[in-house]
Amino acid sequence: MAGKRSVIPFGPQHPVLPEPIHIDLITEDEKVVEAVPSIGFVHRGLEQLVTKKDFGEMVYVAERICGICSFGHGYGYVNAIEHIMDIHPTDRARFIRTMLFELSRMHSHILWLGLMADAFGFESLFMETWKYREKILDMLEAATGGRVIFSIIRIGGLRKDVPDEVMQGFLPELDKVVEGIKSCEKVFLSDPAVLSRLKGIGYLSKEDAIALGCEGPFLRASGVDTDNRMRGYAAYSSVDFDIITSDEGDSYARCYVRIQEIYQSASIIRQCIEKMPKEGIYVPIKGFPNGEYMTVIEQPRGGACYYVHSSGRKFIERMRVRTPTFANIPALTKTLQGCDVADVPILVVTIDPCISCTER
């Protein structure tokens, strides 16, 4: 017998969400039948700032699309412009960019582990993971001067060099972080109380993940081995790493994939520091961009597209950013169908939603 249908609003202000998103949950008793997302609470309209800031200043705007994946956004935009203007950054700039990108990925994944722990009510685990995240932020601060927004990248290379001895100092710190995450991994992946909240919750099949346009760890946890880093931008073609996948497709798999990716990132950073070339960090640029290009890169949350359309003027015509969370929302509503109301907060967190990216 079908129960009575009712609508439960979720968000925009909710304890589990650091950012606002609103979902109308259409429920039958305790089961969610349908989920209708609505966004727009943090829409700023920054893509239109291209009419007010020139193409060089837009790097700072791009970095502020999101404070978690800030480096990647700056990189994506800069990469598109460099393609249009046919600029080839030096090897050292490429390696430092890769290293900073991976540090950002590590801090983003650890941040997610903490938010996940908070979502299933394990506050001490949240505090523990964020303790290791601070070590990554210290490295980023030593390298760039900023904790979350770096403004180190610019068209043609980098604004400042990272001294070799600073980078050498990262190696022992990385070991400590990896060791710390290994100790947390035991809880995330084998504690019975945690498993009861994750195993089998929010299943998404491989077919659905592909058809609904999923990206990133969400896609890979459903058994699809696509990682845009394999495209070989920056210095990714010069380092070895594995694509982490899982066939289980549930919340546990998403947790597993992200934890393993933290180790992969640490390994990439070590390789970058070992192979770090010596020459300069900046090639001067001439003129204004003329043409269009789309860069696809792998952000911590998945593939992101940066489209730039320019016509040889100081101000570009259009910057368009398609972020991973935007692509993951259709699949999120799919996984919410049929789940218990009590599992909704966890499921929303498992896609690692970044709303300010999504709405720009």
Place this chain on the structure above:
Amino acid sequence: MRISKSPWLLHYDGSSCNGCDIEVLAATTPRFDVERFGIINTGNPRHADIFLCTGGVNSQNKDVVRQIYDQMPDPKVVLACGICACDGGIFKDCYNIMGGTDTVIPVDVYVPGCAVRPEALIDGVVKALKLLDEKAEKMKRGEYKSLTSAEYEAARRQDAAEEKNNA
């Protein structure tokens, strides 16, 4: 400084880029540990004494910010965290940004930075603790009641009108 209460804080992301939000969260974690002042991060406006608002205000979330503020019990203190919450920051020129938090609710402490550093936030929160005590003291004597968001808006409108007349 003597701390007489253990105030709880509520955080809402206006339309920030998330940078300030993770720094607000980082301020509650062991490195910075704002909880040593007896502070707990709560999700319920009815439990909160300090409102940390990040990011500028836009037409879609202005009512959410107002509602959260109005639901908080007196005495309460509002912190604008980060330059976007102070005056709109880099997004000031965006078509969808109305301005800082103080375009819709009264702000007591402004904490600048892009993104705001946890140390600065703690500084701001400590200032807020003092204000909270002062407000509580005045309330006891019946001299103080905080403005509702509707009263605040009316006052702002009147100020703007007076400024226009004077000009």
Place this chain on the structure above:
Amino acid sequence: MLENLEEIELIGLLNKAKEIKNDGYRVMQICATKIEDDYELLYTFGRGYDIRHIKTVISPGVHVPSVSDIFPAAFLYENEMHDLFGIAIDGINHDYKGGLYRTAVETPFA
């Protein structure tokens, strides 16, 4: 300079989309760009690491058929184009009717 770019007329959009779907592609992004008085619609599809683009130019006021019946995940992009550029899109499977972004300025990019 976009690789694998095909420029088509609006009338052939749905047939092209079906063809691309049959080739095993999924939608990666859809966006509009205002070029002087016209709008350029760019559809990007991906399969593994392959990417292909479809571009079509429309004049203001022209109705565009939705591809959301072919690619279910396209609805967010199409609603976004409608809300920000004011492009009329017919037959979206989840039509927010202008409610996806409630902006202070209506259709700010138009």
